[in-house]
Each structure stands twice: as C-alpha cells, then as structure tokens.
Amino acid sequence: MIERDTSQRRAIRQVFRESDRPLSTQEVLEAAKKIKPNIGIATVYRTLKLLLGCDWLANVRLPGEPPRYEIADKPHHHHFHCIKCGRAFEVPGSDELIADIVPPGFTMESHDLVLHGRCAACRDPHVH
C-alpha cells in the first residue's frame, strides 16, 4: 500500500509513535511541522488516508468531534473526551458489560463507547 518511504511519511509515522493519545488532522500537521517544517496539509490528509487503507492507523471518531487517528495495533480500549481542553484519552476496555444490553435478535459486531468529562489536568471545575 505504501509505495515510497518519503521524509514526510516518516515524520507522520514518528508523530503517531510518540503520541499516547489519538490525534486530529491539525494536531498531526503541527507535530509533523516540528520534524518537517514545510510539510503541507494536503500531504497530511493523503498520508492519513494511505495509513488507514493499510491498517497502520485506525480512525477514532468521537460523536460531534472532528476525526482523530491512532496506531491500529493497540489493544481494545475506549476513549475519554475532556469537555474543557478537548483532548481525547485512552481508557481500558471492558466489553462483557456491554454485551448484556444487546436486544434479542440483534447481533453486535463492534461498539463505540465515549466518556465525556474532565481529565485529570482539567478536573477543578472552578478554573477555566
């Protein structure tokens, strides 16, 4: 799927390897610019699509948020979306709980669970 190993593509993969949370397109662009200063947004979009297509990246879609991306080989987990700083975090998955609520006759193949609240850094409700 990946045809050539260019410095731009190397920079984008490095950005994801060094991140512990899912990144939006803009976050990828900004981080990649620190490695390859004149990389363009079109290259970010094209590379994200490429890395999704070969399953090197996975799409993280929080309802109502622009799409984010993370390396695809992570173990199953859910996401926590901070309502103050807007960042997304990983939280451990617990699946048996969810299987119980599938209605009779329905077959569940996957699920998305997103928690909304304040992350540890934004926990004080008096500060904003």
Added chain:
Amino acid sequence: MIERDTSQRRAIRQVFRESDRPLSTQEVLEAAKKIKPNIGIATVYRTLKLLLGCDWLANVRLPGEPPRYEIADKPHHHHFHCIKCGRAFEVPGSDELIADIVPPGFTMESHDLVLHGRCAACRDPHVH
C-alpha cells in the same frame, strides 16, 4: 427561548413530530419543503440550533455519521446502528457499569455508547 411562532418553525416541529427516527439537516429541509416550499437551509440550521438550545430537540450523533436530531423527551437510551440497513435503534441504558472504567483523577459527566451490528431484520449474514 423561542420568541415567535412562525410558519417555518411550525413546519420544522411538525416534521419531527411525524418522524419515527432521527433526521439529518438535509432530511429536515426536504421534509419541511413539502409543507413550506421556499424555506431556506439557513432557517433550518437556525431553527435546529434554537430547538436544541431549549431542549425541545436532542442531538443524535453516531460516530462517523452526519448529526441527526430527534425530539428530546425520550428517556435515556443508547443507539444500535445496523451496518446493513443503516437504521438506528434505541437500546436500554445501563450506566452504573460504565462508571467503573473512569480512570483515577478523571470526572465523567456523560457518555455515548453506540453498538454496531445487524438488527433483527438484517441478521442473516448471507443476505444483502
């Protein structure tokens, strides 16, 4: 919150009252045009925002899908998104289970849970 009862706003509320499923912006526009043919898309957006603000409408956001809206008076529930027919269904909420996985230091205020799979009508994997 609603200041005036105009024919456009009446048309949009009628559309939701007569729908048994969440509607996207375009679906609202098309249905409202049957009642008020020259209603504009800007009025739809403005009215949806207004009806969300006064909690007459609720936002139904399935990850990766355009936003939909439904009348807000429904009890807490999750959605099951059928990967074959694309329809969204309600499933009962089960909240205590989810509180357990919030990481230390984080504060959860709400959550979104979407199940993906086949509904009872689409359960046979050989048919498509």
Added chain:
DNA sequence: TTAGCTGCAAACAGTTTGCATCTCG
C-alpha cells in the same frame, strides 16, 4: 409599528483535487 425572523448570497472551515515541480529507487 417594530423587534425579530426570513431568504439569499457571501463568507467560512474542513477536506479534496489539479498541476507543475521534485525526489526516491
């Protein structure tokens, strides 16, 4: 009558695409 609402079109924001140039292999 008049504050608030509407339709239109222009403005915006996020994403994709066309193209001349560049570069990996």
Added chain:
DNA sequence: CGAGATGCAAACTGTTTGCAGCTAA
C-alpha cells in the same frame, strides 16, 4: 530516468453570517 509524492492554490461541501425586506404580535 520516470513513476510516484509533494506543496500550493483552487475547488468543493457543509455550516454560519450579514443584510435588506417581511411578518407576528
């Protein structure tokens, strides 16, 4: 050298906003 990748800017799509005219109360 040449196919494929890049950066730029223009094109697109979905949503918001400015404004002159309209309408509910």
